[in-house]
Amino acid sequence: MSISRETEGAQLRSSGSGVVILIAGVVLGVAAVVLTARRGVTGWPFALTFGVLIAVGEMVQFRVDRTRNRAPIATSAALGYCLLCGPQVAVPPDIAQAVAVAAVATAIGVLPRILAGLWWDAVVSCRRLLSVGAAAVVFAAIAPDHLSWNGSASHAVPLGGAMLLAVSSAAALDAIVGAGQTTEHYNKPFPAALRDELGVTARIGMAMAISGMLLAAGTSIAGLWAPPLVLVPLLLTQFAFRRYSSAQRTYRATVRSMARSTEIAGFSSPGQNARTAALAVAIGNDLGLTPARMEALEYAALLSGVGQLALADPSPGGASLLRTREERQRAAEIGAAVIERSGVLDHVAEIVRHSNDPYRHGRANNSAIPVESGIVNVALAYEQLVGEGSGQSPDKAMESIGLGIGAEYDPVVVESLRRIVGRGFRF
Amino acid sequence: MTGTGDRPRRHLTPAFRRAGLRLFVSVVATAALGVCVVVAFTLSDYLTVFGLCFLVLFGSALRSSHGPAQGASLGSIVLMAVYVIAGPAAAVVVAGVGSLVQARRVPLMKRAFNSGQRILSAAGGALAFVAVDGPVGESALHDVPRAILAVTLTGIAYQLVNAVLLSGVLWLERGSTVVRAFLREVVVATALPMLGYDYLGLVMAFMWLGGLGLIAGILTLVPLVVARWALSQDAAERAAQAATMRAFIQVIETKDLYTRGHSERVSEGVGMLGRQLHLPADRQQALEHAGLLHDVGKVGVPTSIIRKPGRLDDSEMDAIRLHPARGVELIGNIPFLEEVKSAVLHHHEKYDGTGYPAGLSGTNIPYFARIIGIVDAFDSLTSTRSYRPARTTEETVAILLQDRYTHFDPELVDAFVEVIGREGWKPAAAEQPAPNADLRTPIDHDDLSLGSGGGATGSAAGPA
Numbered sequence: 049m050s051i052s053r054e055t056e057g058a059q060l061r062s063s064g065s066g067v068v069i070l071i072a073g074v075v076l077g078v079a080a081v082v083l084t085a086r087r088g089v090t091g092w093p094f095a096l097t098f099g100v101l102i103a104v105g106e107m108v109q110f111r112v113d114r115t116r117n118r119a120p121i122a123t124s125a126a127l128g129y130c131l132l133c134g135p136q137v138a139v140p141p142d143i144a145q146a147v148a149v150a151a152v153a154t155a156i157g158v159l160p161r162i163l164a165g166l167w168w169d170a171v172v173s174c175r176r177l178l179s180v181g182a183a184a185v186v187f188a189a190i191a192p193d194h195l196s197w198n199g200s201a202s203h204a205v206p207l208g209g210a211m212l213l214a215v216s217s218a219a220a221l222d223a224i225v226g227a228g229q230t231t232e233h234y235n236k237p238f239p240a241a242l243r244d245e246l247g248v249t250a251r252i253g254m255a256m257a258i259s260g261m262l263l264a265a266g267t268s269i270a271g272l273w274a275p276p277l278v279l280v281p282l283l284l285t286q287f288a289f290r291r292y293s294s295a296q297r298t299y300r301a302t303v304r305s306m307a308r309s310t311e312i313a314g315f316s317s318p319g320q321n322a323r324t325a326a327l328a329v330a331i332g333n334d335l336g337l338t339p340a341r342m343e344a345l346e347y348a349a350l351l352s353g354v355g356q357l358a359l360a361d362p363s364p365g366g367a368s369l370l371r372t373r374e375e376r377q378r379a380a381e382i383g384a385a386v387i388e389r390s391g392v393l394d395h396v397a398e399i400v401r402h403s404n405d406p407y408r409h410g411r412a413n414n415s416a417i418p419v420e421s422g423i424v425n426v427a428l429a430y431e432q433l434v435g436e437g438s439g440q441s442p443d444k445a446m447e448s449i450g451l452g453i454g455a456e457y458d459p460v461v462v463e464s465l466r467r468i469v470g471r472g473f474r475f
Numbered sequence: 476m477t478g479t480g481d482r483p484r485r486h487l488t489p490a491f492r493r494a495g496l497r498l499f500v501s502v503v504a505t506a507a508l509g510v511c512v513v514v515a516f517t518l519s520d521y522l523t524v525f526g527l528c529f530l531v532l533f534g535s536a537l538r539s540s541h542g543p544a545q546g547a548s549l550g551s552i553v554l555m556a557v558y559v560i561a562g563p564a565a566a567v568v569v570a571g572v573g574s575l576v577q578a579r580r581v582p583l584m585k586r587a588f589n590s591g592q593r594i595l596s597a598a599g600g601a602l603a604f605v606a607v608d609g610p611v612g613e614s615a616l617h618d619v620p621r622a623i624l625a626v627t628l629t630g631i632a633y634q635l636v637n638a639v640l641l642s643g644v645l646w647l648e649r650g651s652t653v654v655r656a657f658l659r660e661v662v663v664a665t666a667l668p669m670l671g672y673d674y675l676g677l678v679m680a681f682m683w684l685g686g687l688g689l690i691a692g693i694l695t696l697v698p699l700v701v702a703r704w705a706l707s708q709d710a711a712e713r714a715a716q717a718a719t720m721r722a723f724i725q726v727i728e729t730k731d732l733y734t735r736g737h738s739e740r741v742s743e744g745v746g747m748l749g750r751q752l753h754l755p756a757d758r759q760q761a762l763e764h765a766g767l768l769h770d771v772g773k774v775g776v777p778t779s780i781i782r783k784p785g786r787l788d789d790s791e792m793d794a795i796r797l798h799p800a801r802g803v804e805l806i807g808n809i810p811f812l813e814e815v816k817s818a819v820l821h822h823h824e825k826y827d828g829t830g831y832p833a834g835l836s837g838t839n840i841p842y843f844a845r846i847i848g849i850v851d852a853f854d855s856l857t858s859t860r861s862y863r864p865a866r867t868t869e870e871t872v873a874i875l876l877q878d879r880y881t882h883f884d885p886e887l888v889d890a891f892v893e894v895i896g897r898e899g900w901k902p903a904a905a906e907q908p909a910p911n912a913d914l915r916t917p918i919d920h921d922d923l924s925l926g927s928g929g930g931a932t933g934s935a936a937g938p939a
Contacts (some may be wrong), residue, residue, distance in 0.1 A: 197685040199613060204686025208694075253703035258694055265694075266678045269685040270619045277623075277678045280671035281698040288705035294810070295712035301809045302716050306723045312775040312801055357726050357774065390722035392715040 065232045066171045069225065073174025076181055077151030083144040090139040093134060097272055098263075099153040101125035106157025106173070108286065112293045117172055120285045122157065126150040126176065126432045127218060127260030128267070130184040131211045134196030136271040146184040150177055175225055179218040179369060187214035197269045215257035235471065240336030247339070255285045307350035310404045315356040323435050323475045325349040327465075329425040330473055332420070334464045345420045348399035352424050355383025355400075375402045399424060406456045422458030426465055429457070435475060442469050496647045500588045503640060507591035510598050511571045514564045524565050527557050530692040531573035536912060537700055549696050550576075551669070552596065555676025556627055556692070559622060560683050562611040563601030570597035592640045599636030600629040616684055622677060629815030630673035638662045675699075720767055727774045731781045733860055734770075736903060742766035743898070744850035745843075748887070751894045757812070762843055764811060765818035769847050772802030772819070784861055796831050799823060825882045838884075845884040849875065849891050852882070858903040868900050 089095055105122025112118055130146040141149070154173050161168045191210035192307045195203045227241035236244075259281045266274030307321040327350035330335050332342050356379050384401035387393050395418075402410055402421035426449065433445035446469055518524055550573045557566040574590040581589070602794035609625030610618050642654045675695060675828045682691035745766035749759045773781065776798055780791045787795070802819040821835060821844035828836030830848075840848075856871040866874075872892055879885040 154765060199616070199684060199686050199687045201688060204688075205690070208687055208690060211645040251701055251704065261694060262678060262682070262698070265682050265685065265687070265691075269616060269681045270678075273623060274678060274681070277674040280668070280675045281702070283671075283696075285698055285701040285705075288702040288709070292705045292709040292712070294717070295709045298810050299712050299716045299719070302719060305806055305809050306719065309723070309727070309771075309774045309805055312772075312805055313776075347887045354723075354726065358729055386726045389725060390715075390718045392718050460733045 055356050065225075065229050069171050069174050069178070069229075073170075073177045076147060077154075077174075077177055078149035080144045080181075081138065081151060084148040087144070089145060091132075091137060093272060094129070094267070095141065095145070095149050097275055098125050098454055099127040099149050099156075101263075101275065102129075102150055102153035102381070103157035105286075106154050107160055108277075109161075109168075110286075110290045110293060111167060111297075117167070117169055118289060118293075119156065119157075120259070121177070121282050122154070123176060123179075123256045124152075124259040124263060124282055124285075126180045127183055127215055127257060128263030131187055131214060131261065131264035133191065133207065133268050135198060136268055143181070143184040143188050147177065147181050150180045156163060173228075175222060178225065179222045182221045183214040183218035186217045187211065190214075197265065208261075208265070211261050215260060219253045219257055220251070223249050226449040228292065234330070235468070236333040237336040240338075244339050252285070252289055259285060280332050287318075288305060303347050303350060307354070310353040310356055313357060317436060320431065320435060321350050321353060324351065324352065324424075324427045324431045326475065327430060327468075327473070328420075328423050330468050331423045331427065331461060331464045334468055335419070335423075335460070337420075342455055344393075344395045344399060345423060347393065347396045348403065348420060349424050350385065351387055351396065352380070352400050352428060353383070354386055355379035355381065358382045358386070373404070374407075380404045407458045408455050411458055412454075419458065419460065422461045426457050426461045430465060431475070442474075492647055494793065496644065497584075499643055499647055500584055500591070503591040503595065504587040507594035507598075508573070511594050513565060514567045516596075517564045518568065520565075522563060523561050524568065527553065527561060527565065527692075529854070530689065530697050531557070532576055532774060533692075534696060534921055535564040535573045535576040537696070537703075549699055552672050552679065552695060552699075553692060554806045555626060555630065555673045556680040556683065556695075558600065558604050558609065559615050559626065559677060559680035560610065563604045563608075563609070564916050566604075567594060567597045567601055570594050584876050592637065595640060596633045596637040601634035603628045603632035613684060615680065622680075623674075626673055626677045630670050633663070634666060634669060653897050720764070724767060724771065727771065728778075730778045733858065736772055737854055737858065738767050740854045740901070740903065741769060741847065741850050744854060744891075747894045747898060748850065748891050751890050758814070761812040761815050762818075762846065765815040765843050766847055766850065768802065768806055768815070769819050769822045769851065770798065771803065771805055772798035772800065774805070775801035796823075799832055814841065814843050817841040818847055820844070822847040824848065826884055827881050841886075845887055849883050849887055853891070853895075853900075857900065865902060868895065868902065872896075894904065 071389075102122045104126045105119045105125055108121065109117050109119035126146075127147075129141060129149055130143075133140045154177065155467060158168050158173065187210055190213060191207060194208050197204060197207065223242060224244040226245045227238060230236050230241040230244070231238045259278065262278050262281065263275060266278055269275075304322070307325075310316045310321065311318050326345050329342065329346050332345045337345065358379075378399055380403050384397040387397040387400055397422040399418055402417045403424040405411070405417065405421065405425070407422060407425075411419065411422055429449060429452075430445055433440045433448065434442055446466060449462060449465070453459050531550045531553045534553045537549050553574065554566060554570055555800055557569045571590065571594045574593040577586055577589055598704055602623050607621075607625050607628055609629065615622040635859065642657065645657055646654045679691050679695040682694065683689075685691075687694070721739060725735075728735050728737065742763050743766075744765045746759070749762045754762060775795055780787065783791070799820050799822060803816050806816065806819065817866050818841055821830075821833065821841050824830035824833065824835045824840045824844060825848070826837060826840070826845075828834050830840075853875060856866050856874060857868060859865045872895060875883065875888050875892065879888045
């Protein structure tokens, strides 16, 4: 099962925040390793066991989408290692050692991936290291030294609370950093990006964090017998999310391929659907849509031309601006009916159905029509003007789209397009 | 719980089986009730047992059909923890309480059996736990290896009793074939994951005894609930993908009124053949996908050619012959198994090497492509075309058998004929337009080489 480059899309690298995260992570890791080397490692067996878990977890990391990868086992193990304490762990690892073990194990774990030429992202690994550092600091700060899992609730409940706070702060830091990166890459408003990140954190993030707590508490109570006993939630989380993300990728690739059928049939020029979708996604990000709506928007932009398949003959160059409005609306209606037939993309069908309605006949007076329809409408128009072959300059295209503001195009969307083009958006 | 009746037993009459089933269930339920009551009198720490009952009810309510140990409710994790936290007697009682939560609309007899089965299984586990002198409470923290041993044996005993009881009821209801399938596909396949769940129960017990109490139970269940959510999403994504592909194929088929539903029937047909050939699950699904998508490249063939009533000239034939390559171009980016793409590309190859696009012959033709070639031709022949009415299944089977070695892989033809003979074939619906009486030339691209006599009279290029 190979995934070609095209489906993965362009990778966003060497961005400002990425460099900052990378430097911060490396500095933190190196400092922790140096400090630990000077002081000596306490509790070798625990360090080794958790180190192996982290390294293996890094090795079997998987990819969620274009920009994100996950290593649930490594994350749980690294968090768990920070939260160890008595009675079984005589000298719990200090902050420096917790970070150092995570850093060294991460480096060892990704080495085989680099050698095998598999996808790996240094920024993501550094993000994880920073979060682990945060968890270690918080736990060391709030968990009093004399507490241990001795069987009394007066010790266990404060310890559990401290663990929960520590993993929560790790998750919060990761969400903030992730939202910052999203804002930088996609110009998504920060609050919207943070909301999306927290939504993800509430699911897989929570599973990873709680598994880490199980590992830590189990090991503190039962010693090194515990890590193998906690295998089930670790493996199940890995297995479930890996499968889920692969199904998601397959589905997205399927929709993209289906969209390309209009190109193969000669109804649109090569890459036209992809360009329209890229612009629609950029506008959606700029307007801060939720992930579910973003997905529907992308699919709608990709599939907006599918209705043409049922029309008799291809229009030359796929210039849908050249044909009459009635024809375009009929194609949109047919396309919506086609998409609806799948039974799972009703929202997408709704967007496509109104994607050729002029603003003053549509959304201006009918708030039930989604803003996504207006986005697709504008994206189609702009792509027609600037996209390959027609080659107008972005400024000229903005000018002619500006003439249709309020009548043809949704003002909010055109404003957003102006910002995006102003920031230098190019196909 | 009624006898299915599709497999008549030689030595058990239906009436005898029904009576046996009733007797078996009553014995199980009565024994379970007795055990539960006797054991309940030995309990002492009611507060702990009450908390554990709450947890097991909570865990059992989170039932799901996803996950490696399918259908295993999270309640079984809690149950294993109960042995270590509060002792084997409490485990039996908690199992009884947990079994009160069952899927809605289960008949009373089945409910009684389910409860009895769980209580007796828990009792079997309890015997094993007592036999190895499993540590209960605080002492478990000081003797971890013994606790692990006890939990391992308890888990195995629980599963054994469970398997025996279920086999009994399955045998009475449906016969020994089903029991063998159950033992192979359920008991053996889930034994290891179940043991993993048991160990997680032990970790939960450690945390409970370490002082967390009820919180330990909730912490243990959270990651599993999240993982199950992900698995349910995964299933939804797969279903959505299948639905989307079907909808899309239907659009492409609107180009030709005569091929409506063809791709879905081919997908179904190759599915039947794939099951006959015992393909593993992932290849079976890939084969069905390939069957659905084999003609997807037709979207690149102008509608005027596809609908043209009459003989096609060479350039039009060339346009049609491009459709497998177009199809691969279209689906190339979807991370299917590689076999799907090669099947789409080569589904018009023929066994004697006269097909297109590559002129492959014999077993050089990819396996899936050979399968699809047979079903594709079969469905074409049993459907109405503009130039001829539909053939009957018998006529078509005769044509296939005649064309073994020339067009098709003989072994696969035999397998397919066997499946068709056993399961029948649902030919294209009658709503297809009637054939056009003026036309006499075979023009459908799937039909090309199958001349009117049904033999290998056509060339690879079809009617030239």
